[in-house]
Amino acid sequence: MDIALDLGSSRTRLFIDKKGKVLDEASVAAYNVMSNKIIAVGDEAYAMLGKTPDSISAEYPLASGVIAQSALVEDMVHILMKHICTSKIIMPRVVASIPGDVTEVEKRAVVNAISAFGVRRVYLIENTKVAAMGAGLNIMGPHGTMVANLGAGTSSAAILSLGGIAESKSIKVGGNKMDDEIVKYIRHKYSLVIGHPMAERCKIAIGTLSDEPDDEKTFRVKGRDAIGGLPRFVDVKPGEIRDVIIETATEIVTAIKDVIENAPPELVGDIFEDGITLTGGLAKLDGFAKLIADNTGIRVTVAKTPEDSVILGCGEAIQYIAEVEKNAKNDINPLMAAY
Ligand SMILES: Nc1ncnc2c1ncn2[C@@H]1O[C@H](COP(=O)(O)OP(=O)(O)OP(=O)(O)O)[C@@H](O)[C@H]1O
Numbered sequence: 463m464d465i466a467l468d469l470g471s472s473r474t475r476l477f478i479d480k481k482g483k484v485l486d487e488a489s490v491a492a493y494n495v496m497s498n499k500i501i502a503v504g505d506e507a508y509a510m511l512g513k514t515p516d517s518i519s520a521e522y523p524l525a526s527g528v529i530a531q532s533a534l535v536e537d538m539v540h541i542l543m544k545h546i547c548t549s550k551i552i553m554p555r556v557v558a559s560i561p562g563d564v565t566e567v568e569k570r571a572v573v574n575a576i577s578a579f580g581v582r583r584v585y586l587i588e589n590t591k592v593a594a595m596g597a598g599l600n601i602m603g604p605h606g607t608m609v610a611n612l613g614a615g616t617s618s619a620a621i622l623s624l625g626g627i628a629e630s631k632s633i634k635v636g637g638n639k640m641d642d643e644i645v646k647y648i649r650h651k652y653s654l655v656i657g658h659p660m661a662e663r664c665k666i667a668i669g670t671l672s673d674e675p676d677d678e679k680t681f682r683v684k685g686r687d688a689i690g691g692l693p694r695f696v697d698v699k700p701g702e703i704r705d706v707i708i709e710t711a712t713e714i715v716t717a718i719k720d721v722i723e724n725a726p727p728e729l730v731g732d733i734f735e736d737g738i739t740l741t742g743g744l745a746k747l748d749g750f751a752k753l754i755a756d757n758t759g760i761r762v763t764v765a766k767t768p769e770d771s772v773i774l775g776c777g778e779a780i781q782y783i784a785e786v787e788k789n790a791k792n793d794i795n796p797l798m799a800a801y
Pocket residue numbers: 469470471472473474526527612613614615616617636637638662665666669741742743744745746747748769
């Protein structure tokens with residue numbers, strides 16, 4: 463039995479071959495700061511964020527899609543994999559996605575975190591490749607396909623052809639940075655201290671990149687008064703959130719444009735015909751697809767359930783393991799040599 467894993471900076475998703483996605487939980491771990499013993503992981507630990515006593519710490523152990531705190535990630539992966547691995551799944555082979563430009567050390571950290579569970583072998587694949595596969599695009603032909611995977615900690619764009627990456631760029635910017643900007647803005651403008659989960663809820667509820675935000679809508683942001691310390695709330699409008707997050711969105715748009723500008727002209731011709739597909743949770747941000755289309759002059763579509771594209775593509779990539787293991791001389795196998 464084989465497993466696919468999307469170890470994202472905000473969510474961890476697991477897929478079992480022939481079954482589909484079986485787990486989707488927050489990439490959060492909570493532990494006792496004295497003993498380092500894990501108390502909870504996933505959604506259970508997410509519910510503890512910002513609400514822990516001094517003796518407990520709850521945090522996202524992955525930063526920018528790569529491993530920031532290896533021991534915590536290892537424990538989190540181990541526990542989540544245990545949730546899904548019944549006695550029938552012994553020493554599974556694992557296909558895991560990684561951002562495009564990670565270093566060898568970072569790759570090794572991902573492999574180590576997974577290996578600690580007791581797996582037969584780990585296969586790595588770049589997240590833009592699997593994002594495209596999971597979005598239902600054909601990346602195997604001699605034809606350019608462009609995808610941008612917009613996540614919490616990273617955003618990557620790539621032009622794919624013949625099962626490989628012809629041009630790509632990955633930046634450590636995504637939804638998390640927008641949440642940080644919202645936290646800062648609410649503090650400065652309203653003297654209200656809020657946590658990241660509240661900022662994220664606000665972004666999801668009314669965040670927009672549209673030129674004509676619907677300011678009839680409001681979102682109630684609750685926090686603590688920065689001076690008096692007492693609980694307070696303010697009602698914010700989409701237009702002000704747009705002004706707060708537009709800079710981060712522009713950084714992502716620039717990365718996408720860089721990929722187009724550096725790609726071979728024949729492939730760009732294909733992209734012009736077929737358009738760009740957006741994947742990742744942040745692709746659901748209102749107005750993002752239009753902003754990218756307006757800035758590139760290329761049609762943009764959002765994948766169906768964009769947050770699942772990467773895990774579905776990893777699941778699909780399981781079928782290529784056999785070829786890699788046979789050492790088949792097939793240059794268009796999208797799976798990367800594993801350790
Ligand atoms: N409806 C929505 N509107 C706006 N943003 C959203 C929406 N749904 C999810 N997001 C944002 O998408 C991001 C999560 O996307 P995703 O699940 O693809 O990230 P990830 O895989 O965990 O991170 P990464 O790939 O960067 O490591 C978060 O910043 C989240 O707030």
